[in-house]
Amino acid sequence: xxxxxxxxxxxxxxxxxxxxxxxxxxxxxxxxxxxxxxxxxxxxxxxxxxxxxxxxxxxxxxxxxxxxxxxxxxxxxxxxxxxxxxxxxxxxxxxxxxxxxxxxxxxxxxxxxxxxxxxxxxx
Amino acid sequence: xxxxxxxxxxxxxxxxxxxxxxxxxxxxxxxxxxxxxxxxxxxxxxxxxxxxxxxxxxxxxxxxxxxxxxxxxxxxxxxxxxxxxxxxxxxxxxxxxxxxxxxxxxxxxxxxxxxxxxxxxxxxxxxxxxxxxxxxxxxxxxxxxxxxxxxxxxxxxxxxxxxxxxxxxxxxxxxxxxxxxxxxxxxxxxxxxxxxxxxxxxxxxxxxxxxxxxxxxxxxxxxxxxxxxxxxxxxxxxxxxxxxxxxxxxxxxxxxxxxxxxxxxxxxxxxxxxxxxxxxxxxxxxxxxxxxxxxxxxxxxxxxxxxxxxxxxxxxxxxxxxxxxxxxxxxxxxxxxxxxxxxxxxxxxxxxxxxxxxxxxxxxxxxxxxxxxxxxxxxxxxxxxxxxxxxxxxxxxxxx
Numbered sequence: 001x002x003x004x005x006x007x008x009x010x011x012x013x014x015x016x017x018x019x020x021x022x023x024x025x026x027x028x029x030x031x032x033x034x035x036x037x038x039x040x041x042x043x044x045x046x047x048x049x050x051x052x053x054x055x056x057x058x059x060x061x062x063x064x065x066x067x068x069x070x071x072x073x074x075x076x077x078x079x080x081x082x083x084x085x086x087x088x089x090x091x092x093x094x095x096x097x098x099x100x101x102x103x104x105x106x107x108x109x110x111x112x113x114x115x116x117x118x119x120x121x122x123x
Numbered sequence: 124x125x126x127x128x129x130x131x132x133x134x135x136x137x138x139x140x141x142x143x144x145x146x147x148x149x150x151x152x153x154x155x156x157x158x159x160x161x162x163x164x165x166x167x168x169x170x171x172x173x174x175x176x177x178x179x180x181x182x183x184x185x186x187x188x189x190x191x192x193x194x195x196x197x198x199x200x201x202x203x204x205x206x207x208x209x210x211x212x213x214x215x216x217x218x219x220x221x222x223x224x225x226x227x228x229x230x231x232x233x234x235x236x237x238x239x240x241x242x243x244x245x246x247x248x249x250x251x252x253x254x255x256x257x258x259x260x261x262x263x264x265x266x267x268x269x270x271x272x273x274x275x276x277x278x279x280x281x282x283x284x285x286x287x288x289x290x291x292x293x294x295x296x297x298x299x300x301x302x303x304x305x306x307x308x309x310x311x312x313x314x315x316x317x318x319x320x321x322x323x324x325x326x327x328x329x330x331x332x333x334x335x336x337x338x339x340x341x342x343x344x345x346x347x348x349x350x351x352x353x354x355x356x357x358x359x360x361x362x363x364x365x366x367x368x369x370x371x372x373x374x375x376x377x378x379x380x381x382x383x384x385x386x387x388x389x390x391x392x393x394x395x396x397x398x399x400x401x402x403x404x405x406x407x408x409x410x411x412x413x414x415x416x417x418x419x420x421x422x423x424x425x426x427x428x429x430x431x432x433x434x435x436x437x438x439x440x441x442x443x444x445x446x447x448x449x450x451x452x453x454x455x456x457x458x459x460x461x462x463x464x465x466x467x468x469x470x471x472x473x474x475x476x477x478x479x480x481x482x483x484x485x486x487x488x489x490x491x492x493x494x495x496x497x498x499x500x501x502x503x504x505x506x507x508x509x510x511x512x513x514x515x516x517x518x519x520x521x522x523x
Contacts, residue, residue: 032375033190035469036445056446058189058469059375061498083444 005116006067022095026120031057037083039075053096068106070099161206162353178207178269189375193471200302201372209272214262215287227408227418233258248420249395268389296356301346304368320519343384345517385509392465400427403436435487438509439478446476451497
Protein backbone atom coordinates (compact mmCIF):
# COMPACT_ATOMS: atom_id res chain seq x y z
CA UNK A 1 0.00 0.00 0.00
CA UNK A 2 1.45 3.39 -0.87
CA UNK A 3 0.42 6.95 -0.15
CA UNK A 4 0.72 9.85 -2.58
CA UNK A 5 -0.13 13.54 -2.42
CA UNK A 6 -0.92 16.17 -5.03
CA UNK A 7 -0.14 19.88 -5.09
CA UNK A 8 -3.90 20.38 -4.90
CA UNK A 9 -3.74 18.85 -1.40
CA UNK A 10 -5.41 15.54 -2.18
CA UNK A 11 -4.05 12.29 -0.86
CA UNK A 12 -4.27 8.97 -2.71
CA UNK A 13 -3.85 5.69 -0.89
CA UNK A 14 -3.24 2.89 -3.40
CA UNK A 15 -3.98 -0.73 -2.63
CA UNK A 16 -3.63 -2.97 -5.68
CA UNK A 17 -5.66 -1.29 -8.44
CA UNK A 18 -7.88 0.66 -6.02
CA UNK A 19 -7.14 4.20 -4.89
CA UNK A 20 -8.81 5.92 -1.92
CA UNK A 21 -8.87 9.71 -2.19
CA UNK A 22 -9.31 12.48 0.35
CA UNK A 23 -8.00 15.93 1.23
CA UNK A 24 -4.96 16.48 3.39
CA UNK A 25 -4.85 17.62 6.98
CA UNK A 26 -3.30 20.86 5.74
CA UNK A 27 -6.23 21.40 3.36
CA UNK A 28 -8.90 20.83 6.00
CA UNK A 29 -7.08 23.15 8.35
CA UNK A 30 -6.95 25.86 5.72
CA UNK A 31 -10.63 25.40 4.90
CA UNK A 32 -11.76 25.56 8.51
CA UNK A 33 -15.06 24.15 9.75
CA UNK A 34 -16.45 21.91 7.01
CA UNK A 35 -20.25 22.01 6.75
CA UNK A 36 -20.99 20.21 3.49
CA UNK A 37 -19.52 17.39 1.44
CA UNK A 38 -20.78 15.80 -1.76
CA UNK A 39 -19.24 12.57 -2.95
CA UNK A 40 -19.55 10.80 -6.33
CA UNK A 41 -21.74 7.74 -6.84
CA UNK A 42 -20.31 4.33 -7.58
CA UNK A 43 -20.03 3.66 -11.29
CA UNK A 44 -19.14 7.18 -12.32
CA UNK A 45 -16.13 7.44 -14.61
CA UNK A 46 -13.78 10.26 -13.76
CA UNK A 47 -10.70 11.41 -15.55
CA UNK A 48 -7.64 12.93 -14.00
CA UNK A 49 -8.18 16.59 -13.17
CA UNK A 50 -11.97 16.41 -13.35
CA UNK A 51 -14.16 17.55 -10.44
CA UNK A 52 -15.27 14.52 -8.51
CA UNK A 53 -16.48 15.81 -5.14
CA UNK A 54 -17.39 19.05 -3.39
CA UNK A 55 -16.30 20.26 0.01
CA UNK A 56 -17.60 23.42 1.64
CA UNK A 57 -16.51 25.13 4.81
CA UNK A 58 -18.21 28.04 6.53
CA UNK A 59 -16.11 30.30 4.34
CA UNK A 60 -15.51 28.56 1.04
CA UNK A 61 -16.68 26.06 -1.52
CA UNK A 62 -14.05 23.88 -3.19
CA UNK A 63 -13.99 21.10 -5.70
CA UNK A 64 -12.08 17.94 -5.03
CA UNK A 65 -10.49 16.86 -8.30
CA UNK A 66 -9.87 13.29 -9.30
CA UNK A 67 -6.08 13.05 -9.10
CA UNK A 68 -6.16 9.90 -11.23
CA UNK A 69 -8.55 8.47 -13.82
CA UNK A 70 -10.83 5.54 -13.22
CA UNK A 71 -14.24 4.33 -12.18
CA UNK A 72 -15.63 5.33 -8.81
CA UNK A 73 -16.28 2.21 -6.77
CA UNK A 74 -17.56 3.95 -3.64
CA UNK A 75 -18.35 7.45 -2.34
CA UNK A 76 -17.98 7.89 1.41
CA UNK A 77 -21.55 8.36 2.64
CA UNK A 78 -20.18 8.98 6.14
CA UNK A 79 -18.64 12.36 5.16
CA UNK A 80 -21.81 13.37 3.30
CA UNK A 81 -23.80 12.64 6.47
CA UNK A 82 -21.28 14.19 8.85
CA UNK A 83 -18.99 16.63 7.00
CA UNK A 84 -17.08 17.45 10.20
CA UNK A 85 -15.48 14.03 9.80
CA UNK A 86 -13.23 15.67 7.21
CA UNK A 87 -11.95 18.06 9.90
CA UNK A 88 -11.63 15.37 12.53
CA UNK A 89 -9.94 12.62 10.53
CA UNK A 90 -9.03 14.00 7.09
CA UNK A 91 -6.51 11.37 6.13
CA UNK A 92 -8.44 8.45 7.63
CA UNK A 93 -12.20 8.10 7.99
CA UNK A 94 -12.75 11.44 6.23
CA UNK A 95 -11.92 10.00 2.78
CA UNK A 96 -14.13 11.08 -0.13
CA UNK A 97 -14.19 8.31 -2.72
CA UNK A 98 -12.52 5.17 -4.08
CA UNK A 99 -11.48 4.66 -7.69
CA UNK A 100 -10.53 1.61 -9.67
CA UNK A 101 -7.42 2.89 -11.44
CA UNK A 102 -7.40 3.06 -15.25
CA UNK A 103 -3.72 3.74 -15.46
CA UNK A 104 -1.41 3.30 -12.47
CA UNK A 105 1.21 5.21 -14.48
CA UNK A 106 -0.68 8.41 -13.60
CA UNK A 107 0.69 8.04 -10.08
CA UNK A 108 4.19 8.72 -11.32
CA UNK A 109 5.42 12.13 -10.37
CA UNK A 110 3.08 12.55 -7.40
CA UNK A 111 4.69 13.40 -4.08
CA UNK A 112 5.20 10.84 -1.37
CA UNK A 113 4.21 11.71 2.16
CA UNK A 114 7.60 13.03 3.26
CA UNK A 115 7.92 15.23 0.18
CA UNK A 116 4.40 16.62 0.66
CA UNK A 117 4.89 17.45 4.35
CA UNK A 118 8.14 19.22 3.45
CA UNK A 119 6.52 21.06 0.55
CA UNK A 120 3.61 22.49 2.56
CA UNK A 121 6.11 24.07 4.95
CA UNK A 122 7.21 26.26 2.05
CA UNK A 123 3.69 27.56 1.34
CA UNK B 124 -8.59 20.19 -4.45
CA UNK B 125 -9.18 23.61 -5.77
CA UNK B 126 -11.05 26.56 -4.47
CA UNK B 127 -13.92 27.55 -6.68
CA UNK B 128 -15.78 30.26 -4.87
CA UNK B 129 -15.53 31.89 -1.53
CA UNK B 130 -17.51 34.28 0.50
CA UNK B 131 -17.04 36.24 3.67
CA UNK B 132 -15.69 36.82 6.10
CA UNK B 133 -17.46 40.05 5.63
CA UNK B 134 -16.24 42.59 3.26
CA UNK B 135 -15.97 43.84 -0.26
CA UNK B 136 -12.25 43.23 -0.25
CA UNK B 137 -13.28 39.58 -0.29
CA UNK B 138 -15.68 40.03 -3.16
CA UNK B 139 -12.83 41.48 -5.18
CA UNK B 140 -10.96 38.22 -4.89
CA UNK B 141 -8.47 39.06 -2.20
CA UNK B 142 -6.78 35.94 -0.88
CA UNK B 143 -8.38 34.50 2.19
CA UNK B 144 -7.32 32.02 4.75
CA UNK B 145 -9.19 29.05 3.32
CA UNK B 146 -7.44 29.44 0.02
CA UNK B 147 -5.07 26.49 -0.21
CA UNK B 148 -3.04 28.40 -2.75
CA UNK B 149 -2.46 31.18 -0.28
CA UNK B 150 -3.83 33.66 -2.77
CA UNK B 151 -1.02 32.90 -5.21
CA UNK B 152 -1.28 35.09 -8.27
CA UNK B 153 -3.52 37.60 -6.58
CA UNK B 154 -2.10 41.05 -6.48
CA UNK B 155 -1.14 42.07 -2.99
CA UNK B 156 -1.38 45.59 -1.75
CA UNK B 157 0.07 47.34 1.21
CA UNK B 158 -1.90 46.45 4.31
CA UNK B 159 -2.01 48.50 7.47
CA UNK B 160 -1.93 47.01 10.91
CA UNK B 161 -4.32 47.81 13.73
CA UNK B 162 -3.34 48.48 17.35
CA UNK B 163 -4.24 44.90 18.36
CA UNK B 164 -2.24 43.24 15.59
CA UNK B 165 0.34 41.68 17.89
CA UNK B 166 -2.33 40.80 20.42
CA UNK B 167 -4.36 38.87 17.83
CA UNK B 168 -1.33 36.91 16.70
CA UNK B 169 -0.45 36.03 20.28
CA UNK B 170 -4.02 34.71 20.69
CA UNK B 171 -3.49 32.36 17.76
CA UNK B 172 -5.49 34.32 15.21
CA UNK B 173 -5.37 33.59 11.52
CA UNK B 174 -4.93 36.98 9.90
CA UNK B 175 -6.41 37.93 6.52
CA UNK B 176 -6.55 41.11 4.46
CA UNK B 177 -9.72 42.98 5.23
CA UNK B 178 -10.74 46.58 4.58
CA UNK B 179 -7.11 47.45 3.95
CA UNK B 180 -5.85 45.93 7.20
CA UNK B 181 -4.62 42.60 8.38
CA UNK B 182 -7.39 41.33 10.61
CA UNK B 183 -8.26 38.15 12.51
CA UNK B 184 -10.71 35.92 10.63
CA UNK B 185 -10.69 33.21 13.28
CA UNK B 186 -8.91 31.92 16.36
CA UNK B 187 -10.07 28.41 17.27
CA UNK B 188 -12.67 28.06 14.51
CA UNK B 189 -15.65 29.97 13.20
CA UNK B 190 -18.38 27.62 14.43
CA UNK B 191 -16.97 27.35 17.97
CA UNK B 192 -16.51 31.13 18.15
CA UNK B 193 -20.00 31.74 16.80
CA UNK B 194 -21.65 29.43 19.33
CA UNK B 195 -19.52 30.87 22.15
CA UNK B 196 -20.85 34.34 21.36
CA UNK B 197 -24.45 33.11 21.36
CA UNK B 198 -23.91 31.57 24.81
CA UNK B 199 -21.27 33.66 26.56
CA UNK B 200 -19.40 36.80 25.55
CA UNK B 201 -17.32 37.32 22.41
CA UNK B 202 -14.76 40.09 22.02
CA UNK B 203 -14.45 41.52 18.50
CA UNK B 204 -11.81 43.96 17.34
CA UNK B 205 -13.56 46.34 14.98
CA UNK B 206 -10.89 49.01 15.02
CA UNK B 207 -10.89 49.08 11.22
CA UNK B 208 -14.20 50.91 11.37
CA UNK B 209 -14.08 54.68 11.07
CA UNK B 210 -14.86 56.70 14.17
CA UNK B 211 -15.74 60.28 13.31
CA UNK B 212 -16.61 63.29 15.41
CA UNK B 213 -18.64 65.86 13.52
CA UNK B 214 -19.14 69.27 15.01
CA UNK B 215 -19.85 72.89 14.19
CA UNK B 216 -22.77 75.23 13.87
CA UNK B 217 -26.11 73.50 13.20
CA UNK B 218 -24.42 70.16 12.78
CA UNK B 219 -27.74 68.34 13.20
CA UNK B 220 -29.42 70.18 10.35
CA UNK B 221 -26.30 69.76 8.22
CA UNK B 222 -26.30 65.98 8.74
CA UNK B 223 -29.92 65.87 7.64
CA UNK B 224 -28.79 67.06 4.21
CA UNK B 225 -26.71 63.86 3.84
CA UNK B 226 -28.84 61.28 5.62
CA UNK B 227 -32.52 60.53 6.23
CA UNK B 228 -32.17 60.37 10.03
CA UNK B 229 -33.93 62.81 12.37
CA UNK B 230 -30.79 64.40 13.80
CA UNK B 231 -32.55 67.51 15.08
CA UNK B 232 -34.68 65.44 17.41
CA UNK B 233 -31.81 63.05 18.24
CA UNK B 234 -31.63 62.57 22.00
CA UNK B 235 -28.27 62.86 23.69
CA UNK B 236 -26.23 59.65 23.90
CA UNK B 237 -28.69 57.51 21.96
CA UNK B 238 -27.06 55.85 18.94
CA UNK B 239 -29.24 55.89 15.84
CA UNK B 240 -28.81 53.80 12.71
CA UNK B 241 -28.65 55.90 9.57
CA UNK B 242 -27.51 55.86 5.97
CA UNK B 243 -25.26 58.10 3.94
CA UNK B 244 -27.05 58.53 0.58
CA UNK B 245 -26.13 59.65 -2.88
CA UNK B 246 -28.27 61.94 -5.02
CA UNK B 247 -30.28 59.05 -6.43
CA UNK B 248 -30.97 57.56 -3.01
CA UNK B 249 -28.30 54.84 -3.29
CA UNK B 250 -26.50 53.87 -0.11
CA UNK B 251 -22.93 55.17 0.19
CA UNK B 252 -22.61 53.63 3.65
CA UNK B 253 -24.60 52.62 6.68
CA UNK B 254 -23.58 53.92 10.09
CA UNK B 255 -24.41 54.63 13.71
CA UNK B 256 -24.67 58.26 14.77
CA UNK B 257 -24.87 59.44 18.38
CA UNK B 258 -25.43 62.95 19.60
CA UNK B 259 -22.84 63.76 22.26
CA UNK B 260 -23.78 67.22 23.44
CA UNK B 261 -23.02 69.59 20.58
CA UNK B 262 -21.20 66.94 18.53
CA UNK B 263 -22.14 63.81 16.67
CA UNK B 264 -20.07 60.66 17.09
CA UNK B 265 -20.41 58.52 13.97
CA UNK B 266 -19.11 55.01 13.32
CA UNK B 267 -18.84 54.01 9.66
CA UNK B 268 -17.64 50.88 7.88
CA UNK B 269 -13.91 50.27 7.57
CA UNK B 270 -13.70 49.72 3.83
CA UNK B 271 -15.72 52.84 3.07
CA UNK B 272 -14.48 55.26 5.72
CA UNK B 273 -12.12 57.32 3.58
CA UNK B 274 -14.73 57.77 0.89
CA UNK B 275 -17.34 58.67 3.51
CA UNK B 276 -15.11 61.36 4.97
CA UNK B 277 -14.56 62.82 1.52
CA UNK B 278 -18.30 62.86 0.79
CA UNK B 279 -19.02 64.51 4.13
CA UNK B 280 -16.32 67.12 3.75
CA UNK B 281 -17.45 67.96 0.24
CA UNK B 282 -21.11 68.17 1.06
CA UNK B 283 -21.24 69.60 4.56
CA UNK B 284 -21.16 73.38 4.99
CA UNK B 285 -17.80 74.93 5.80
CA UNK B 286 -18.55 75.52 9.46
CA UNK B 287 -19.15 71.81 10.07
CA UNK B 288 -15.93 69.89 10.70
CA UNK B 289 -15.32 66.14 10.33
CA UNK B 290 -12.63 64.80 12.65
CA UNK B 291 -11.38 61.29 11.96
CA UNK B 292 -10.52 59.81 15.37
CA UNK B 293 -7.83 57.58 14.00
CA UNK B 294 -6.07 57.12 17.33
CA UNK B 295 -9.16 55.39 18.73
CA UNK B 296 -9.60 51.63 18.67
CA UNK B 297 -13.04 50.01 18.77
CA UNK B 298 -14.00 46.77 20.52
CA UNK B 299 -17.34 45.00 20.59
CA UNK B 300 -18.24 42.65 23.43
CA UNK B 301 -21.30 40.65 22.43
CA UNK B 302 -23.38 37.88 23.92
CA UNK B 303 -25.83 37.12 26.71
CA UNK B 304 -23.06 37.27 29.33
CA UNK B 305 -21.44 40.45 27.95
CA UNK B 306 -22.93 42.74 30.61
CA UNK B 307 -21.82 40.42 33.38
CA UNK B 308 -18.26 40.38 32.02
CA UNK B 309 -17.99 44.11 31.38
CA UNK B 310 -19.49 44.98 34.76
CA UNK B 311 -16.39 43.48 36.42
CA UNK B 312 -14.17 45.86 34.43
CA UNK B 313 -16.32 48.95 34.05
CA UNK B 314 -18.67 48.99 37.06
CA UNK B 315 -22.06 50.54 36.36
CA UNK B 316 -22.11 49.52 32.72
CA UNK B 317 -25.18 47.36 33.29
CA UNK B 318 -27.20 50.53 33.81
CA UNK B 319 -27.00 51.37 30.11
CA UNK B 320 -30.18 50.57 28.22
CA UNK B 321 -30.15 49.06 24.74
CA UNK B 322 -29.10 51.69 22.20
CA UNK B 323 -27.80 54.01 24.88
CA UNK B 324 -24.21 55.23 25.27
CA UNK B 325 -22.10 57.12 27.71
CA UNK B 326 -18.59 58.13 28.79
CA UNK B 327 -16.79 55.79 31.17
CA UNK B 328 -13.30 55.55 32.51
CA UNK B 329 -10.99 52.58 32.94
CA UNK B 330 -7.56 52.82 34.57
CA UNK B 331 -7.37 56.49 33.72
CA UNK B 332 -8.41 56.04 30.09
CA UNK B 333 -11.54 57.60 28.69
CA UNK B 334 -13.93 55.13 27.12
CA UNK B 335 -17.06 55.71 25.13
CA UNK B 336 -19.38 52.74 25.51
CA UNK B 337 -22.74 52.09 23.92
CA UNK B 338 -25.03 49.13 24.40
CA UNK B 339 -25.28 48.05 20.79
CA UNK B 340 -23.76 45.63 18.34
CA UNK B 341 -24.00 43.54 15.20
CA UNK B 342 -24.79 40.03 16.39
CA UNK B 343 -28.43 40.20 17.53
CA UNK B 344 -27.28 39.64 21.11
CA UNK B 345 -26.99 42.00 24.04
CA UNK B 346 -23.61 43.67 24.04
CA UNK B 347 -21.45 46.75 23.99
CA UNK B 348 -19.24 48.70 21.65
CA UNK B 349 -16.26 50.29 23.34
CA UNK B 350 -14.22 53.15 21.90
CA UNK B 351 -10.82 53.17 23.59
CA UNK B 352 -7.52 54.90 22.84
CA UNK B 353 -5.34 52.69 20.64
CA UNK B 354 -2.58 52.87 23.24
CA UNK B 355 -4.83 51.23 25.87
CA UNK B 356 -6.74 48.71 23.78
CA UNK B 357 -4.40 45.75 24.31
CA UNK B 358 -4.58 46.12 28.08
CA UNK B 359 -8.36 46.39 27.93
CA UNK B 360 -8.64 43.35 25.65
CA UNK B 361 -6.46 41.41 28.10
CA UNK B 362 -8.62 42.50 31.03
CA UNK B 363 -11.81 41.41 29.24
CA UNK B 364 -10.41 38.08 28.07
CA UNK B 365 -9.10 37.34 31.57
CA UNK B 366 -12.76 36.70 32.38
CA UNK B 367 -13.59 33.05 31.86
CA UNK B 368 -16.79 33.91 29.96
CA UNK B 369 -15.03 36.07 27.34
CA UNK B 370 -13.02 34.96 24.30
CA UNK B 371 -11.72 36.76 21.22
CA UNK B 372 -13.90 36.17 18.15
CA UNK B 373 -12.85 36.67 14.53
CA UNK B 374 -14.48 38.26 11.53
CA UNK B 375 -15.69 34.90 10.24
CA UNK B 376 -18.08 34.46 13.16
CA UNK B 377 -18.98 38.15 13.04
CA UNK B 378 -20.30 37.49 9.54
CA UNK B 379 -22.26 34.34 10.42
CA UNK B 380 -23.71 36.00 13.56
CA UNK B 381 -24.94 39.07 11.72
CA UNK B 382 -26.39 36.94 8.93
CA UNK B 383 -28.42 34.92 11.44
CA UNK B 384 -29.53 38.23 12.96
CA UNK B 385 -30.72 39.37 9.52
CA UNK B 386 -28.45 42.42 9.60
CA UNK B 387 -27.24 43.66 6.21
CA UNK B 388 -23.56 44.13 5.41
CA UNK B 389 -22.40 47.07 3.36
CA UNK B 390 -20.74 46.11 0.08
CA UNK B 391 -22.78 42.93 -0.07
CA UNK B 392 -26.39 43.53 0.96
CA UNK B 393 -26.23 47.32 0.64
CA UNK B 394 -24.63 49.50 -1.98
CA UNK B 395 -25.08 52.36 -4.39
CA UNK B 396 -27.63 50.30 -6.31
CA UNK B 397 -29.90 49.82 -3.30
CA UNK B 398 -32.06 52.37 -1.55
CA UNK B 399 -33.07 52.22 2.14
CA UNK B 400 -36.57 51.12 1.10
CA UNK B 401 -35.30 48.32 -1.14
CA UNK B 402 -33.02 47.24 1.69
CA UNK B 403 -35.94 47.05 4.12
CA UNK B 404 -34.40 49.78 6.26
CA UNK B 405 -37.33 52.20 6.13
CA UNK B 406 -37.37 52.28 9.94
CA UNK B 407 -34.39 54.63 9.62
CA UNK B 408 -36.66 57.32 8.09
CA UNK B 409 -39.11 58.71 10.63
CA UNK B 410 -42.38 60.51 10.17
CA UNK B 411 -40.95 64.01 10.08
CA UNK B 412 -38.30 63.16 7.49
CA UNK B 413 -40.89 61.35 5.37
CA UNK B 414 -43.07 64.42 5.50
CA UNK B 415 -40.32 66.99 4.94
CA UNK B 416 -37.85 65.10 2.73
CA UNK B 417 -34.72 67.13 2.22
CA UNK B 418 -32.25 64.20 2.11
CA UNK B 419 -30.40 62.97 -0.98
CA UNK B 420 -32.61 60.94 -3.29
CA UNK B 421 -35.71 61.95 -1.31
CA UNK B 422 -37.94 62.03 -4.36
CA UNK B 423 -37.19 58.44 -5.30
CA UNK B 424 -37.16 57.16 -1.72
CA UNK B 425 -40.46 58.80 -0.80
CA UNK B 426 -42.01 57.42 -3.98
CA UNK B 427 -40.76 53.95 -3.06
CA UNK B 428 -42.23 54.31 0.42
CA UNK B 429 -45.54 55.20 -1.20
CA UNK B 430 -45.64 52.67 -4.03
CA UNK B 431 -43.13 50.02 -2.93
CA UNK B 432 -39.75 49.57 -4.62
CA UNK B 433 -39.07 47.25 -7.59
CA UNK B 434 -37.04 44.86 -5.43
CA UNK B 435 -36.78 44.11 -1.74
CA UNK B 436 -34.23 42.58 0.57
CA UNK B 437 -35.56 39.33 2.06
CA UNK B 438 -34.34 36.23 3.84
CA UNK B 439 -34.29 32.74 2.35
CA UNK B 440 -34.48 29.32 3.90
CA UNK B 441 -32.99 26.66 1.67
CA UNK B 442 -33.67 22.95 1.44
CA UNK B 443 -30.77 20.59 2.01
CA UNK B 444 -27.47 21.22 3.66
CA UNK B 445 -25.37 22.94 1.01
CA UNK B 446 -24.65 26.65 1.56
CA UNK B 447 -25.91 29.01 -1.14
CA UNK B 448 -23.70 32.07 -1.18
CA UNK B 449 -23.40 35.59 -2.47
CA UNK B 450 -23.86 35.80 -6.22
CA UNK B 451 -26.34 32.94 -6.60
CA UNK B 452 -29.35 33.81 -8.76
CA UNK B 453 -32.95 33.83 -7.59
CA UNK B 454 -35.34 32.28 -10.15
CA UNK B 455 -39.12 32.16 -10.31
CA UNK B 456 -41.13 29.02 -11.15
CA UNK B 457 -40.51 29.52 -14.85
CA UNK B 458 -36.77 29.93 -14.49
CA UNK B 459 -36.72 33.71 -14.96
CA UNK B 460 -34.09 35.59 -13.01
CA UNK B 461 -35.96 37.61 -10.38
CA UNK B 462 -33.21 38.47 -7.92
CA UNK B 463 -29.82 37.72 -6.46
CA UNK B 464 -28.36 36.36 -3.23
CA UNK B 465 -26.19 38.98 -1.51
CA UNK B 466 -25.13 37.01 1.60
CA UNK B 467 -25.44 33.37 2.36
CA UNK B 468 -23.87 30.61 4.32
CA UNK B 469 -24.28 27.84 6.80
CA UNK B 470 -25.94 28.89 10.05
CA UNK B 471 -23.98 27.44 12.97
CA UNK B 472 -26.88 28.03 15.37
CA UNK B 473 -29.55 26.48 13.13
CA UNK B 474 -27.28 23.91 11.45
CA UNK B 475 -28.72 24.68 8.03
CA UNK B 476 -28.05 27.06 5.16
CA UNK B 477 -29.55 30.57 5.28
CA UNK B 478 -29.25 33.50 2.91
CA UNK B 479 -30.44 37.01 2.21
CA UNK B 480 -30.83 38.76 -1.07
CA UNK B 481 -33.02 40.86 -3.30
CA UNK B 482 -36.11 39.67 -5.11
CA UNK B 483 -38.79 41.36 -7.21
CA UNK B 484 -41.28 42.88 -4.78
CA UNK B 485 -44.26 40.85 -6.01
CA UNK B 486 -42.32 37.70 -5.01
CA UNK B 487 -41.11 39.03 -1.66
CA UNK B 488 -43.99 37.73 0.41
CA UNK B 489 -43.09 35.33 3.21
CA UNK B 490 -43.28 31.71 2.17
CA UNK B 491 -42.98 32.36 -1.58
CA UNK B 492 -41.30 29.32 -3.15
CA UNK B 493 -38.37 30.20 -5.41
CA UNK B 494 -35.32 28.49 -6.88
CA UNK B 495 -31.75 29.53 -6.30
CA UNK B 496 -29.10 28.76 -8.90
CA UNK B 497 -25.47 28.35 -7.95
CA UNK B 498 -22.78 26.87 -10.18
CA UNK B 499 -25.38 25.30 -12.44
CA UNK B 500 -27.23 23.62 -9.58
CA UNK B 501 -30.78 24.48 -8.48
CA UNK B 502 -31.88 24.74 -4.87
CA UNK B 503 -35.43 24.92 -3.50
CA UNK B 504 -35.88 27.96 -1.27
CA UNK B 505 -38.61 30.00 0.36
CA UNK B 506 -38.76 33.63 1.40
CA UNK B 507 -38.26 33.49 5.16
CA UNK B 508 -38.67 35.94 8.01
CA UNK B 509 -35.58 37.64 9.42
CA UNK B 510 -33.94 37.53 11.85
CA UNK B 511 -33.30 33.83 11.39
CA UNK B 512 -32.22 33.65 15.04
CA UNK B 513 -34.31 35.89 17.31
CA UNK B 514 -32.68 39.05 18.60
CA UNK B 515 -32.03 39.06 22.33
CA UNK B 516 -31.32 42.71 22.95
CA UNK B 517 -31.33 44.03 26.49
CA UNK B 518 -34.64 45.40 27.68
CA UNK B 519 -34.55 47.82 30.54
CA UNK B 520 -36.13 46.40 33.66
CA UNK B 521 -35.62 42.84 32.46
CA UNK B 522 -33.47 40.78 34.78
CA UNK B 523 -29.83 40.56 33.76
